[in-house]
Amino acid sequence: MRKKLLAIILLAAAMAFALAGCGGSKGQSSQGGGKETAKQETQASDKIRVAVIVKALNSDYWHLVEAGAKDAGAKLGVDVTVLGPAAETQVTEQISMIEDQITKKVSALAVAPSQPSSAIPAFERAKAQKIPVVLIDTDAPWQDKVSFVGTGNYVGGKQAGEFLAKKLGKGAKIAILRGALGDPTHDERANGAVEVLKAQGLDVVTIQPANSERQMGMSVMENILQAHPDIQGVFATNDEMALGALRAIEAAHKNIIVVGFDGSPDALKSIKEGKLTASIAQNPYNIGYMGVEAAVKAAKGESVEKRIDTGTKVITKENVQEEMDNLAKILGR
């Protein structure tokens, strides 16, 4: 009996070893720069190592961030490891990942915090170990960050406003659907659009929250159509709400220009089919790429801008195929 048990334990250990071994090799393949093994990597401790920790590695969005980060690593000749928990709700797991990378004494961290205020104690720990932290995608109220590298939401909102103004001209009636009240990302997007629309003489008749959901976007739009049947254009501050609004508009057999935000795969598909008019696409590839660039600069002690805009662009029927091909190429499909 004892012998059997011992055999099993040894077997389990061997299994763990094998797993860790193949895990290690996966880790290497996910390093953009050098093709070194874990051991060599620690020997060459002068080489810059950047850990990129995202909210989760379960969507195209984060895979694009990952691809950008790795390409930056390859270009700059630094080691880049991209990690993320299994789901965006795993806040404590993400914090553990940050802590473990600090233990590994990486040269710099680039983090997209799932819950910004919760990650601050971990950032403080990085600072105590003199590891610079760049925030990517999502900002956190932490003074000592090197930089925030992410979408310029205000500029993106202005682009949406300009697009609607160009398409519809003076006096057109516009409705805006936005994410949850008090969410700064959606404040910026909505405010950017409102500023341009007003300056160009369009009429923003209503701004309503639809909590970034497709279902809610649809019901809010149904109500808006009841109250303002003469609406000519809609700007939704994310694609989910835009696609929901579109359904309401289709059901009412109206012809209204709808502009979303994000450039999500669903939205691109809808644009290609001629349903959604446009989407203000974020650039997750740039978020990863420029995030690593900023982290490397910080690791070398060079100065980095406090805010880096990763750019947005208007996707319409004219350029949607190009954008889709481009994303597919980055994702390797």
Place this chain on the structure above:
Amino acid sequence: MLKTVSEKAVKEPDIQAEGKINWKDLLYSLGALLGLILLSAVLTVLSPDFLTLNNLMNIARQSAINSLISVGMLLTILTAGIDLSVGSVLALSTVVMAILIIKLHVSPFIGVLAGLCLGAFLGFMNGILLTKLHLPHPFISTLGTMNIARGLALIVTGATPISGFPFSVQFLGAAFWGPIPVSFMLVLVVFIIFHLFLTRTTTGRYIYAVGGNPEAARLSGVPVERVLVIVYTLSGFMAAVAGLVLIGRVNAAYPLAGLGYELDAIAAVIIGGASFFGGVGTVWGTLVGALIMAVLRNGLNLLGVSADLQTVAIGAVIIGAVYIDVLRQRAINKGRR
């Protein structure tokens, strides 16, 4: 259910004969410990950052929440039950603490106490559903509570996180005593208390008896229903305690906290050598089980292994550990024939 009862009957003498058989239990919890040591040795070789004071303290902190939930889960599994609601109970009790302390400016002490009582109450309800409403299996009662508590947590917070606790509330999860995290010291204290409770008190012995053979326990005068209610109440209470540590760790309470934690806790208990059929298991085995999971995650993080593969590794460890349990059952049955 009937089948498990009859299996229990086979095993029962094994639990009651103390002195002689205990070495076997010791060996099995030692089995998990040996696994932990081997795993650590392998990781020490693979990653130079693994065996450092800093990292060991990280592991101590990262394991604390799961350890605290697991010790409550151990009690339910000892009675051949299960508590699926712990993750949701953790979430609801922490968001209630947050609302009381941050939004309503109740004194932190009262707010925390209320949250802990809520956790215990939800556990108590699990016990009542099982014993008084005679729901057929704790899987069902706690599955119900799991959904109710999660839904309530989402409703009362409007699905948004609440942050900004005073440090007194964060103390258990955030403070250090020298290099040692307070959360891990709490784990040790709690585990010592539960060890004494299970081995030195009548109620503790009853818990093993109920898991070993509920019918025999009832006939020999064990208040089975009361024991079950106590067990689920303690499980809910420990989930709320773990929630308090989580608050300190992330300085926030959020309605989706603890999602899937029940599965981590079950895994820790099972890896730690407790039997799913009840009656067998120790707090120290459970602690080792929780540490194995934390070491595995930490080590794979250090090696830069993706979260997906970590999940696979933990799954493999669970199957391996339960296979040991199966072999043990077989050996015991063979020994009796």
